[in-house]
Amino acid sequence: MFGFLCSRVKNKLNKGLFCFNGESIKSLYFLQNPYHNRFISNNPTNQKSFTINYLINSCGLSEGKAISASKKVQLKNSVNPDSVLTLLKNYGFPKTYVSTIIEKHPTLLLSNADKILKPKLSFFCSLGISGPDLAKLLSWRPTTMRRSLGKHFLPAVNFLNGIVHTDDDLLRAITRSNFSVFHHPEKRLTPALKF
Structure with missing residues (x-):
């Protein structure tokens, strides 16, 4: 809502519709500043919306499952979750298993892919468990990665x-x-x- 109001005021400022003593008001600079989004991005509602959209579009969860999973995790951006998904893909995890793993253990998206997850996945591979077999096992018990x-x-x-x-x-x-x-x-x- 705040973002909508800011854009409306900004448009009126640019058109010179806000006037005081015959001159357009330019003192509302912060509304013209692109960084006014900092007031919006920290909004928990927007973060939850981002999380739900990410879980649907990047992780393959249905809307209902994404809403449920978003109660357990809150994503601020896609950088770390993207690295986790890329790691799982590189280890041969099929998308269906990735969706199941994230649905059951969404906080896995906050893990450090290189320092925390990769050594464990490499360990399982060294035992002879890899690719879809490893993905299947982890989809049954994804909290093992903790x-x-x-x-x-x-x-x-x-x-x-x-x-x-x-x-x-x-x-x-x-x-x-x-x-x-x-x-x-x-x-x-x-x-x-x-x-």
């Missing part, structure tokens, strides 16, 4: 290696558990193994 590489993934793989002994068995254990083995396997599996 886990620490050093504190969760590496210790979990070391623990599982002590049980299964072969790379194929390790891969099967990870994929069949839908990544749940990365959530403190020693607490989950040790009691079962003892039994």
